[in-house]
Each structure stands twice: as structure tokens, then as C-alpha cells.
Amino acid sequence: MYAYASRSERAYQIFIHTAVALVALSALFPLVYVVGMSLTSQSEMIARDYFVIVPQEPTLEAYKRIFASPLVWQSIGMSVLRSTLGPLLTLALTTVGAFVLSRKTLPGRGPLLFLVLFTILFHGGLIPSYLVMKQLHLIDSFWALIVPMLVDSFGLLVIKIFIENLPDGLMESARIDGAGEIALLTRIVVPMAAPALAAIGMFSIVNHWNSWFDALIYLNDKQLYPLQMVLRNMLTVDSMANDQMNFILKDTQRVSSETIKMATVVVGILPIMCVYPFLQKHFIKGMYLGAVKG
Amino acid sequence: MPAETEVNGNLRGTERGAPAVREASLLRRMAAHKTLYLLFIPVLLYYALVRYWPIGMAWIVAFKDLQLGAGVWQSEWVGLDNFRVMFTDPQLVKVLRNTVEISLLRLAVGFVPPIILAIMFHDLASNRFKKWTQTIVYIPHFFSWVIVFGIVFALFSTGSGFVNNMLEWFGLPRKEFFLDQDWFRPLLVGSAVWKEIGWGTIIYLAALASVDTQLYEAAAMDGAGPLRRVYHITLPSLVPVIIFLVCLNLGTILYAGGEQILLFYNQAVLDTADVVDTWIYRESLARLQFSIGTAMGLFQSFVGMLLVLATNAASKKYTGRGIW
Numbered sequence: 001m002y003a004y005a006s007r008s009e010r011a012y013q014i015f016i017h018t019a020v021a022l023v024a025l026s027a028l029f030p031l032v033y034v035v036g037m038s039l040t041s042q043s044e045m046i047a048r049d050y051f052v053i054v055p056q057e058p059t060l061e062a063y064k065r066i067f068a069s070p071l072v073w074q075s076i077g078m079s080v081l082r083s084t085l086g087p088l089l090t091l092a093l094t095t096v097g098a099f100v101l102s103r104k105t106l107p108g109r110g111p112l113l114f115l116v117l118f119t120i121l122f123h124g125g126l127i128p129s130y131l132v133m134k135q136l137h138l139i140d141s142f143w144a145l146i147v148p149m150l151v152d153s154f155g156l157l158v159i160k161i162f163i164e165n166l167p168d169g170l171m172e173s174a175r176i177d178g179a180g181e182i183a184l185l186t187r188i189v190v191p192m193a194a195p196a197l198a199a200i201g202m203f204s205i206v207n208h209w210n211s212w213f214d215a216l217i218y219l220n221d222k223q224l225y226p227l228q229m230v231l232r233n234m235l236t237v238d239s240m241a242n243d244q245m246n247f248i249l250k251d252t253q254r255v256s257s258e259t260i261k262m263a264t265v266v267v268g269i270l271p272i273m274c275v276y277p278f279l280q281k282h283f284i285k286g287m288y289l290g291a292v293k294g
Numbered sequence: 295m296p297a298e299t300e301v302n303g304n305l306r307g308t309e310r311g312a313p314a315v316r317e318a319s320l321l322r323r324m325a326a327h328k329t330l331y332l333l334f335i336p337v338l339l340y341y342a343l344v345r346y347w348p349i350g351m352a353w354i355v356a357f358k359d360l361q362l363g364a365g366v367w368q369s370e371w372v373g374l375d376n377f378r379v380m381f382t383d384p385q386l387v388k389v390l391r392n393t394v395e396i397s398l399l400r401l402a403v404g405f406v407p408p409i410i411l412a413i414m415f416h417d418l419a420s421n422r423f424k425k426w427t428q429t430i431v432y433i434p435h436f437f438s439w440v441i442v443f444g445i446v447f448a449l450f451s452t453g454s455g456f457v458n459n460m461l462e463w464f465g466l467p468r469k470e471f472f473l474d475q476d477w478f479r480p481l482l483v484g485s486a487v488w489k490e491i492g493w494g495t496i497i498y499l500a501a502l503a504s505v506d507t508q509l510y511e512a513a514a515m516d517g518a519g520p521l522r523r524v525y526h527i528t529l530p531s532l533v534p535v536i537i538f539l540v541c542l543n544l545g546t547i548l549y550a551g552g553e554q555i556l557l558f559y560n561q562a563v564l565d566t567a568d569v570v571d572t573w574i575y576r577e578s579l580a581r582l583q584f585s586i587g588t589a590m591g592l593f594q595s596f597v598g599m600l601l602v603l604a605t606n607a608a609s610k611k612y613t614g615r616g617i618w
Contacts, residue, residue, distance in 0.1 A: 128355060
């Protein structure tokens with residue numbers, strides 16, 4: 001970038017390279033530690049006084065135990081279901097909403113837009129939302145995980161701006177060719193806005209995959225729990241007591257509860273890491289879009 | 295439902311006339327857009343049921359003493375009693391104070407690191423190194439708080455935590471970080487910084503991408519060292535974004551990250567950890583204090599809205615740039 005490589009420039013470059021490398025390392029190290037722990041047997045834990053970074057005799061015992069649980073498999077199914085169905089519905093509704101609100105000639109557009117904007121600023125809160133979900137008979141139903149997230153107000157505004165910035169001639173010529181609203185939406189807007197839609201869709205997928213609080217308040221039936229909720233229960237319920245107990249007892253099972261917990265974390269991380277390369281591309285594009293236009 | 299002003303604004307002379315004519319033309323124009331209205335119905339339904347019904351519910355329940363058995367309509371009106379309880383109950387006052395303290399702590403500690411990191415990313419001479427490290431530091435943002443809690447547990451637990459192992463290695467006593475009042479907030483804010491530091495750089499990098507590189511070249515020609523360039527070119531070009539983000543953050547001052555705290559806290563640290571969100575969850579859903587929980591949520595939302603509007607107005611006045 002700078003062709004003026006003086007000594008202070010070089011010192012500065014060395015400094016920022018080192019600093020950035022350290023930040024990147026501190027992002028990675030905890031993950032390495034978690035993976036290492038998840039593969040360590042109980043005997044090695046005890047032999048090395050619970051200080052293991054790279055296990056000498058890695059074992060998959062903890063993973064075997066986790067995946068022996070039907071609840072874990074069920075919850076993975078729920079998470080996959082909500083992370084595919086949810087984002088599809090969200091994307092459809094959000095796109096349609098954005099398309100309608102992007103039309104400047106629509107009577108009543110102003111008030112409708114305000115209706116959407118206002119919800120970003122003001123909401124009823126946890127308890128009223130819970131009471132409404134109860135009145136809608138959605139408590140203890142799979143739809144309790146889908147319905148509240150159906151439209152993404154912020155995404156709607158981003159896509160609306162994106163559609164408004166599409167060249168006018170495009171829509172005009174399609175309309176002259178006899179295209180109706182639906183054709184405009186599916187043939188012109190959706191293909192043209194694809195990058196923005198992909199970003200919003202990715203946000204929705206990650207949101208759904210990572211959500212657990214909605215399950216905590218809206219679901220009592222363990223059969224419906226998504227993966228994050230099951231992980232949460234394995235990690236936090238009485239985690240302090242477990243931690244203490246293990247420290248004192250160091251029982252002689254083949255894996256400790258720590259190892260199970262770490263394997264649990266890895267199970268939660270793996271899917272995200274697998275889709276991360278795809279995610280990243282779309283997210284960055286979407287974020288830049290939002291940052292520049294917003 | 296339709297906006298009269300907009301109709302008038304769009305008339306443009308051709309349809310000027312008596313109100314009856316105007317009315318008819320509005321209906322005609324609405325009829326011409328009927329497909330759009332039909333398309334919008336599901337979206338409208340969503341906003342009505344999921345967004346506005348709870349708001350309406352909040353304004354009712356907050357002024358009643360809700361008994362689940364009796365239902366919303368049969369429960370008794372109690373006026374401002376719920377709010378009175380809120381502002382006089384020492385426990386609730388403490389919860390409000392915790393919330394503001396934790397929010398401000400997050401802002402004070404979490405705000406600057408992404409700015410510094412973004413500036414360093416921006417100045418890195420090696421593009422490949424930049425790309426790789428960016429890819430790595432964004433990763434934690436995509437983990438759920440459940441996962442982040444698991445990772446913090448791996449590092450700080452008493453039995454097998456990395457930090458405690460290191461302490462012992464250096465001959466220091468082990469520490470029960472999770473049960474220690476003094477350590478709760480540092481753990482909370484530290485892990486939040488870990489999760490979001492990389493992601494937080496994106497908005498600054500977007501702002502820096504539009505800075506004219508000739509400015510840097512000219513500065514370098516004039517003999518400005520790297521730090522002077524950061525101070526005189528990079529930082530000033532970030533000021534609007536920084537103000538924008540401060541506005542947004544101040545609006546959420548009564549939301550101190552309840553989801554994260556719900557995972558991290560326990561009985562031992564409740565005094566320093568309990569915030570509005572966790573209190574509402576615990577007391578309302580477990581002890582059925584629905585009305586006070588609702589009043590609290592309403593207060594939270596109201597303060598948030600006022601703060602966003604106020605900071606936005608201030609930002610517009612002093613920097614010419616607001617959220618909208």
C-alpha cells in the first residue's frame with residue numbers, strides 16, 4: 001500500500017502483524033483446547049492432572065456417549081428442521097414485504113412502513129409476548145420456534161432499499177412486456193436482489209441454529225428441544241456442582257463429565273464450522289451492503 | 295388507513311377537484327395495487343399478531359394484577375401499583391442499577407478494541423495475512439452464547455480449566471471464577487469482547503474502504519509516520535460511524551445481554567449479575583409475577599426508545615448523521 005518503507009513504517013508493520021496474529025491466536029486457542037479436552041480419556045486426565053492440550057491417546061468415547069442419547073439426535077433433527085423451514089419462510093415473507101414497500105406509488109405506503117419501523121424501536125417485552133403465544137396456542141409447539149421470527153424487520157428495510165436502487169428501466173420494460181406484480185417479483189426482483197437475499201437468509205439460518213431462549217420459554221416438552229437447548233442443559237444445569245464433584249472425586253470412569261461437556265461444545269460448533277466458508281462470503285457482502293446503504 | 299397527505303401529494307393537477315372525486319380516485323389507485331395489498335396480507339398478519347398484539351397486551355397487563363386463572367380481561371386494574379413496586383422494591387432498584395452498570399461496562403470495555411483491530415487490519419501490508427486473520431477472528435461471532443459459555447467453562451472451570459491449570463503451574467492457588475462475585479463481570483464482558491471483537495471491525499472496515507488512498511500517500515510524502523496517519527486520517531474518518539454506534543448502544547442500556555447472563559450466572563453471584571432481563575425471566579415465569587414483569591419490560595422498551603430518539607437527534611445536530 002505504501003511505497004515509502006522507512007524504518008518506522010517497517011516497525012509499524014511488524015507491530016501490527018504481531019498484534020493481529022495474537023488476536024487471531026486468542027480466537028483459535030480456546031477452540032483447540034476444547035477439542036483436545038473432548039478427546040481425552042479419564043485415565044489420561046488423571047495421569048496428567050487435568051491439564052491436557054493435546055491428548056496422547058485420543059478417544060472418541062465422549063462422542064459415543066453423547067450420540068447414544070436419543071434426545072441429542074432428536075434435537076439435531078429439530079434444529080435442522082427449524083434452520084431450513086424457518087429461514088425459507090422468513091425469506092419469502094421478508095422479500096414480499098420489501099417488494100411491496102419498495103413501491104413508491106402504493107397508497108398507504110408511508111403508514112405501512114412506519115408500522116414496520118416502529119417495531120424496531122418498541123416492543124411489548126418478554127411477558128406479553130409469552131402471553132400472546134399462549135393465547136395463540138403455540139406454547140409447546142414447534143411453531144413457537146418459527147412464528148416469532150417470521151419477518152426480519154431490519155432485513156426487510158435492507159432489501160427494500162436494494163430493490164429501490166435497481167435500475168427503473170428494468171421494471172418498466174418488464175411491465176410493458178405485460179408482466180404482472182408476481183412476475184416482477186419472481187423474474188426481476190428475486191434474481192437481481194439475490195446477493196442481499198442470500199445474506200439475509202444466512203443470518204436467518206444462523207439465528208435459528210443458535211437460538212435456545214425461545215425454547216426455554218415456549219417449550220416444556222423435551223422432545224421438541226432444539227440442539228442448543230439440549231447443549232445448554234448439559235453444560236449449565238448444576239455445572240458448578242458437577243465441576244466441584246469431579247475435582248474432588250476424579251472418578252474412575254473412562255471419560256469425565258468435563259470431557260463430555262467439551263465434546264458437547266464441539267458438537268455445537270461443528271455444523272457452524274462446516275458452513276462457515278459459505279457463510280462468510282455472503283455475510284461480508286451483506287454487512288457491507290447494510291453498512292454502506294444504511 | 296390510507297394516508298391522505300400522500301394522496302394529495304401525488305395528485306399533480308390532473309385529478310384536482312371535489313373531495314368526492316379525490317376519494318374515488320384514491321379507491322381506483324388502491325384497486326390498481328390490489329395484488330400488492332394481497333401479497334402484503336401475511337406480512338401484516340405477522341406484525342399484528344407477533345409484534346403489535348404484545349405491545350397492546352403490555353399496556354393492559356402492566357396496569358392490572360394479572361391472575362393467570364382469571365385471564366387478562368377478568369384480572370383487576372391496579373393503576374400504577376406495578377410501577378410503584380418496581381421503583382420502591384430495593385431488589386428491583388438493585389437490578390436496575392446492575393443493568394445500567396453492566397451495560398456501561400460493556401460499552402466502556404467493548405467499544406474500543408474493534409476500532410483498534412479495524413485500524414490494524416486496514417493498515418496491514420500483507421493482503422493474504424489480512425484475509426486469513428479476518429476469517430479467523432470472525433468465527434466466534436457465529437457461535438451461540440451456549441457454546442461461548444461452554445468455551446469459557448473450558449478455560450475457567452475449577453477442575454480442568456486452562457486458567458486454573460496455569461495458576462497451579464505457577465504455584466498459585468486455584469480459583470472458583472464462576473462463584474466469585476468479583477470475577478463475574480470481567481468474565482461476562484471479556485467473553486463478549488472475545489466473541490464480537492472481529493465482527494465489530496466490519497462496519498469500521500466498510501467506512502475505511504471509502505477513504506481516498508491518495509490522502510495516505512500525500513501524508514506519507516509530507517513525512518507523516520504511521521501513527522500520525524492513523525491519528526490524522528484514519529481516526530477522523532471513523533468518527534461518524536463511532537457516533538452512530540454509540541447512539542445505538544445507548545438505546546440498549548436497559549438490555550444488558552440477558553441471554554448471556556442467564557447462562558453465566560448462578561445463585562452465588564446473583565447480587566452483581568441479576569439484570570432486568572434475567573429478573574423478568576426468573577420472577578415472571580417462575581413465580582408468576584406477570585404484571586410486574588410486564589411493567590418492567592414496558593419501562594425498558596420506553597426508556598430504550600426515548601434514548602435512541604434522543605441520541606439520534608443529538609447525533610444529527612452535531613454530526614449531520616443519524617440512524618435515519
